[in-house]
Amino acid sequence: MDEDEARRQGKDANNIAEGFRISGLGQLIEAGVESDRLVTFGA
Amino acid sequence: MAKRFMYMNTKAPYGTVYALESLEVVLIGAAFEQDVSVAFIGDGVYQLAKGQDTKGIGMKNFSPTYAALGDYDVNKIYVEKESLEERGLTLDDLQHLVWEDEDEDWAEKDSIRLVSRSELADVIDDQDVVLSF
Amino acid sequence: MTTLHTVNKSPFSSASFDDCLGLAKSGSTVLLFEDGVYAATSGTESAEAIANADGVTFAVLGPDAMARGVEGKIADGIKVVDYDGFVDLVAEHDKVHAWL
Numbered sequence: 001m002d003e004d005e006a007r008r009q010g011k012d013a014n015n016i017a018e019g020f021r022i023s024g025l026g027q028l029i030e031a032g033v034e035s036d037r038l039v040t041f042g043a
Numbered sequence: 044m045a046k047r048f049m050y051m052n053t054k055a056p057y058g059t060v061y062a063l064e065s066l067e068v069v070l071i072g073a074a075f076e077q078d079v080s081v082a083f084i085g086d087g088v089y090q091l092a093k094g095q096d097t098k099g100i101g102m103k104n105f106s107p108t109y110a111a112l113g114d115y116d117v118n119k120i121y122v123e124k125e126s127l128e129e130r131g132l133t134l135d136d137l138q139h140l141v142w143e144d145e146d147e148d149w150a151e152k153d154s155i156r157l158v159s160r161s162e163l164a165d166v167i168d169d170q171d172v173v174l175s176f
Numbered sequence: 177m178t179t180l181h182t183v184n185k186s187p188f189s190s191a192s193f194d195d196c197l198g199l200a201k202s203g204s205t206v207l208l209f210e211d212g213v214y215a216a217t218s219g220t221e222s223a224e225a226i227a228n229a230d231g232v233t234f235a236v237l238g239p240d241a242m243a244r245g246v247e248g249k250i251a252d253g254i255k256v257v258d259y260d261g262f263v264d265l266v267a268e269h270d271k272v273h274a275w276l
Contacts, residue, residue: 004266004267025067025071026074026075028174029068029072030075032046033172038271038272039272053192164198167273168177171271
């Protein structure tokens with residue numbers, strides 16, 4: 001089964017708290033590990 | 044089963060946030076125990092230039108972090124030969140990155156692999172996931 | 177492994193298109209979308225590079241070309257796809273390499 005996961009990569013450097021940013025990036029990698037296909041969009 | 048993840052760097056440091064963000068993703072990704080490679084092409088090769096001193100511009104010099112990649116089991120670092128040549132650079136202009144091979148009594152080895160564009164294309168072809176910044 | 181490359185920047189303002197072409201292997205596809213559609217317009221050096229790229233297939237995202245008023249200027253040999261076509265391309269290739 002083909003699972004497309006699109007991930008929007010936030011390009012703003014004004015991320016508020018370190019905690020939030022780390023979880024966002026962790027999710028990106030997890031998506032890469034777990035999906036069949038990973039599509040990312042960014043500026 | 045570990046997937047082959049490649050993180051590709053194409054932009055110069057400090058002018059945009061890509062270089063720093065990419066490094067952060069690599070470090071965070073190291074916790075996921077996949078088979079990681081990092082590539083530097085185009086202006087990305089400038090990220091590894093030695094002697095970065097950012098005091099005058101009020102930004103954090105994050106270049107020492109590349110030296111820590113070996114400790115995170117990131118030891119396949121590809122630098123594209125053509126990109127260096129176009130920019131009048133040689134390996135000597137870049138930081139000397141190493142890792143310690145626990146299978147060989149912690150012998151210190153070079154992490155940087157200088158490759159041609161076509162060799163790099165083959166390496167990328169083999170990856171399961173590519174994240175390009 | 178087959179790769180779908182995506183390029184979202186104009187070849188006139190960014191090195192992404194050139195970097196992508198340099199590393200795209202025969203058998204891969206390059207999808208030009210957002211500002212990347214300009215690379216597909218005829219009469220440009222990028223369109224020439226596209227014509228000379230043996231073994232690499234090129235596609236352009238129609239809605240982005242239309243938004244920019246260049247849908248009528250797409251060079252020959254470049255297929256125009258819609259969003260469904262984008263998804264099909266993703267499914268048809270083993271991995272996606274998004275160039276920023």
